[in-house]
Amino acid sequence: MLAAVLHEFGQPLVLEDVPRPVPQEGEVLLQVGACGVCHSDLHLIRGDWPAFAKLVKRPLIPGHEVVGKVVELGKAVAEDLLNETVGVSWVFWSCGHCLTCREGRENICQNRAITGVTVNGGYSEFMVAKASHVIAVPNSLSPAAAAPLFCAGVTVYRALRNAEIIQGQRVAVFGVGGLGHLAIQIARAMGTDVIAIDVDDAKLALARESGAQHVLNSEKENVAAQLRDSGGVHLALVATPAKSAYDIAFTILRPGGAVMIVGLPSEPLTFDAVKLARNEARILTSVVGTRQDVRRTLALADAGKLQCHFETRPLAQINEILDEMHRGTLLGRVVLVP
Numbered sequence: 001m002l003a004a005v006l007h008e009f010g011q012p013l014v015l016e017d018v019p020r021p022v023p024q025e026g027e028v029l030l031q032v033g034a035c036g037v038c039h040s041d042l043h044l045i046r047g048d049w050p051a052f053a054k055l056v057k058r059p060l061i062p063g064h065e066v067v068g069k070v071v072e073l074g075k076a077v078a079e080d081l082l083n084e085t086v087g088v089s090w091v092f093w094s095c096g097h098c099l100t101c102r103e104g105r106e107n108i109c110q111n112r113a114i115t116g117v118t119v120n121g122g123y124s125e126f127m128v129a130k131a132s133h134v135i136a137v138p139n140s141l142s143p144a145a146a147a148p149l150f151c152a153g154v155t156v157y158r159a160l161r162n163a164e165i166i167q168g169q170r171v172a173v174f175g176v177g178g179l180g181h182l183a184i185q186i187a188r189a190m191g192t193d194v195i196a197i198d199v200d201d202a203k204l205a206l207a208r209e210s211g212a213q214h215v216l217n218s219e220k221e222n223v224a225a226q227l228r229d230s231g232g233v234h235l236a237l238v239a240t241p242a243k244s245a246y247d248i249a250f251t252i253l254r255p256g257g258a259v260m261i262v263g264l265p266s267e268p269l270t271f272d273a274v275k276l277a278r279n280e281a282r283i284l285t286s287v288v289g290t291r292q293d294v295r296r297t298l299a300l301a302d303a304g305k306l307q308c309h310f311e312t313r314p315l316a317q318i319n320e321i322l323d324e325m326h327r328g329t330l331l332g333r334v335v336l337v338p
């Protein structure tokens, strides 16, 4: 089968013919129908996050937004999974018995296997997955429309849910990329007022299409002053890895407001603790989501409230796509169709 393989950090992926994997006990074989290209794939392939790079299996087939058809079952798998269209998220497998699993936080399971990081992912024609961790895709969604919801979608869904925002509050979304444009839609579905901030007018147009009531170009406007003058925000969700976005986000909160860390800069963040503490501002983080979060995200899409802006491209173009992602020229999500 054809796969895009990471051998060395910082080098292009190699398109090669590799053996089709065989599903073991409790596993299924998927014929990959679509795999989204996530910004963290780019960081992983470039070796940008050293602490993270240690986890990476090599050689590795990346890709953790996978939707495919179950074409073969390993032992001890329910027969009704055969021919089903299912998806695989970042959490390839979680143990179910560690402290965080028992708290219902399987997304941070201490023994987890991570799709396209510690085990092979979906930049290929076939992939194995754990039968216990694949999630059915609603019939209303094509594989390419559903795939980005398995990371980009669920990540911002959980982030907004963890931030405990309520109807009528104001949410600023920094960065209108794959995650940001989905965050805008989910925040709107939650009944909040959304301001989107980016440096690119095409992305701000996508923000408007996604339902943002206000958009600001941080290269042309003084975003911090405008947001402070209009009363600040309850939540600043930062979906870009740009440190400059965090520098603004920490200064525009209403009393009791929160910054949600989603985009991950490689340099440390700085903030004025006195200014934050005096108004009991909070700094929150969130990482991908649980199976239940994925199901809820898919349900929003099934109900027509969440739609990923995507384009499909062949697997063979992966290195060009990663270059474009690095230059910031992609709009929405690129989904590989093997």
Ligand code: ZN
Pocket: 038, 039, 040, 041, 064, 151, 152
């Ligand atoms: Zn991702």
Ligand code: ZN
Pocket: 094, 095, 096, 097, 098, 099, 100, 101, 102, 106, 109, 110, 111, 112
């Ligand atoms: Zn666990």
